[in-house]
Amino acid sequence: MFNYRQLDDDRLEYVTIASTDEIRNGERLILDVAGNLIAVFNIAGRYYAIASICSHDDGPVAEGEIDGQEIECPRHGARFDLETGQALTLPAVVDIPAYPVRVEGDEIRIGLPVIS
Numbered sequence: 001m002f003n004y005r006q007l008d009d010d011r012l013e014y015v016t017i018a019s020t021d022e023i024r025n026g027e028r029l030i031l032d033v034a035g036n037l038i039a040v041f042n043i044a045g046r047y048y049a050i051a052s053i054c055s056h057d058d059g060p061v062a063e064g065e066i067d068g069q070e071i072e073c074p075r076h077g078a079r080f081d082l083e084t085g086q087a088l089t090l091p092a093v094v095d096i097p098a099y100p101v102r103v104e105g106d107e108i109r110i111g112l113p114v115i116s
């Protein structure tokens, strides 16, 4: 299960990754969070966070073109749902991680699964 938006809050740790000034409408920010590349997108005021590693062949999926709520991997064109991480088209058949995002004041926070 890679859609961490479905986890209960007690299984997530929210980490501040940027301020709202840093990711304006239509922009994205790719971060190294504890060794994992995670991308946060602002699309018309809604925030999405996914892992920036394609499940097909490790391509930099978060650098791809956005179409609505979908992103296309720049390497071979697989498409993923930004909200759920679901693989929508070949050649990817495995979902990628998607994380919940909260805005508290001017802080953007993402929920990372707690490793126990």
Ligand code: FES
Pocket (backbone or CB within 6 Å): 054, 055, 056, 057, 058, 059, 060, 061, 073, 074, 075, 076, 077, 078, 091, 092
């Ligand atoms: S690496 Fe993303 S589609 Fe192949």
